[in-house]
Amino acid sequence: MTYKIAVIKGDGIGPEIINEGIKVLKKVGEKFSVKFEFNEVLAGGAAIDAVGECLPYETLEVCKNSDAVYLGAVGGPKWDDLKGEERPEKALLKLRKELDLFANIRPVIMYDELKDACPLKDEIVQGGLDIVIVRELTGGIYFGERSYSDEYAWDKMEYSKVEVERIAKKAFEIAGKRNKKVTSIDKSNVLDSSRLWRKTVESMKEEYKDIELNHMYVDNGAMQLVVNPKQFDVILTGNMFGDILSDEGSIITGSLGMLPSASLGEGNLGMYEPVHGSAPDIAGQNKANPIATILSAAMMLKYSFGLMEEGEAVENAVKKALKDGIRSNDIAKKDEKSYGTYEIGDKISKYI
Ligand code: IPM
Ligand code: MN
Numbered sequence: 320m321t322y323k324i325a326v327i328k329g330d331g332i333g334p335e336i337i338n339e340g341i342k343v344l345k346k347v348g349e350k351f352s353v354k355f356e357f358n359e360v361l362a363g364g365a366a367i368d369a370v371g372e373c374l375p376y377e378t379l380e381v382c383k384n385s386d387a388v389y390l391g392a393v394g395g396p397k398w399d400d401l402k403g404e405e406r407p408e409k410a411l412l413k414l415r416k417e418l419d420l421f422a423n424i425r426p427v428i429m430y431d432e433l434k435d436a437c438p439l440k441d442e443i444v445q446g447g448l449d450i451v452i453v454r455e456l457t458g459g460i461y462f463g464e465r466s467y468s469d470e471y472a473w474d475k476m477e478y479s480k481v482e483v484e485r486i487a488k489k490a491f492e493i494a495g496k497r498n499k500k501v502t503s504i505d506k507s508n509v510l511d512s513s514r515l516w517r518k519t520v521e522s523m524k525e526e527y528k529d530i531e532l533n534h535m536y537v538d539n540g541a542m543q544l545v546v547n548p549k550q551f552d553v554i555l556t557g558n559m560f561g562d563i564l565s566d567e568g569s570i571i572t573g574s575l576g577m578l579p580s581a582s583l584g585e586g587n588l589g590m591y592e593p594v595h596g597s598a599p600d601i602a603g604q605n606k607a608n609p610i611a612t613i614l615s616a617a618m619m620l621k622y623s624f625g626l627m628e629e630g631e632a633v634e635n636a637v638k639k640a641l642k643d644g645i646r647s648n649d650i651a652k653k654d655e656k657s658y659g660t661y662e663i664g665d666k667i668s669k670y671i
Pocket of ligand 2: 562563566594
């Protein structure tokens with residue numbers, strides 16, 4: 320069996336970090352005798368420059384015919400003046416929608432070795448953090464109708480019961496394999512779409528009797544994440560709230576450069592990408608932290624290919640590298656030597 324991986328390197332630091340991820344995957348292939356076929360396609364700013372559109376037809380076709388999509392990051396100042404529909408980010412949104420990847424899984428894990436990089440007080444994160452954010456990814460305000468003129472603009476936020484049910488099901492199922500707690504985050508004191516969200520999630524409680532369910536308003540949820548993050552096991556939330564809370568979640572673990580993500584639908588096809596963006600300010604300088612991208616490959620192995628042992632080997636190699644003090648600039652301690660993107664990828668693949 321050969322696993323087909325569509326590779327979208329993207330913009331900014333995208334190519335550098337994806338190269339390290341592929342390096343690690345190739346090593347996994349050798350060690351465990353699994354075959355990967357990598358097919359590189361264009362999306363985002365790179366595609367706009369090459370063919371004039373952010374998501375060429377061929378890219379979408381290759382992705383649809385793959386077992387997984389591996390993506391670096393898209394966007395950058397070069398394309399910032401384009402209209403919404405033409406921007407590099409639109410490629411990401413279209414891919415998610417076209418592949419029906421409605422469930423975005425973002426683990427928020429604090430590695431003990433990185434405690435010092437965490438901006439929160441020691442006593443708040445004592446014993447580490449292990450949360451999973453389950454973000455709805457193909458609905459809500461991101462995909463509602465919108466309209467723009469220089470005088471007046473609007474975006475419509477909507478959710479159907481079916482959309483809420485399918486993402487809530489994912490969250491309950493994930494919680495079932497963990498600490499059996501789901502916190503659903505909404506704004507139902509103000510928004511009708513959130514009122515339907517809460518009612519729908521609440522109505523599923525009976526089906527998942529072993530899971531403890533509670534609800535929070537998003538403003539409070541954002542605050543709770545910094546004052547008492549350990550109360551969370553699985554956070555279930557909509558598209559925009561999930562976008563915001565996952566950046567917050569990632570930084571409380573020490574660095575945005577550490578957190579991977581998986582975007583899943585009903586089948587096995589998934590898209591795997593770091594939570595962070597294209598960081599154009601450090602692009603091409605061998606400074607970017609490739610760990611989020613490498614850990615995204617671990618998620619791919621587990622979620623899309625069912626290669627659990629191989630996925631764990633990648634996670635363990637990352638842990639070992641951190642233990643050995645192999646750190647990029649963003650997570651290095653003061654006065655500590657920091658390693659480049661390339662060196663970190665080398666070390667991690669050596670540890671596979
Ligand atoms: C993310 C990103 C995207 C999002 C952008 C680039 C469209 O911030 O994956 O979190 O908002 O979903
Ligand atoms: Mn985001």
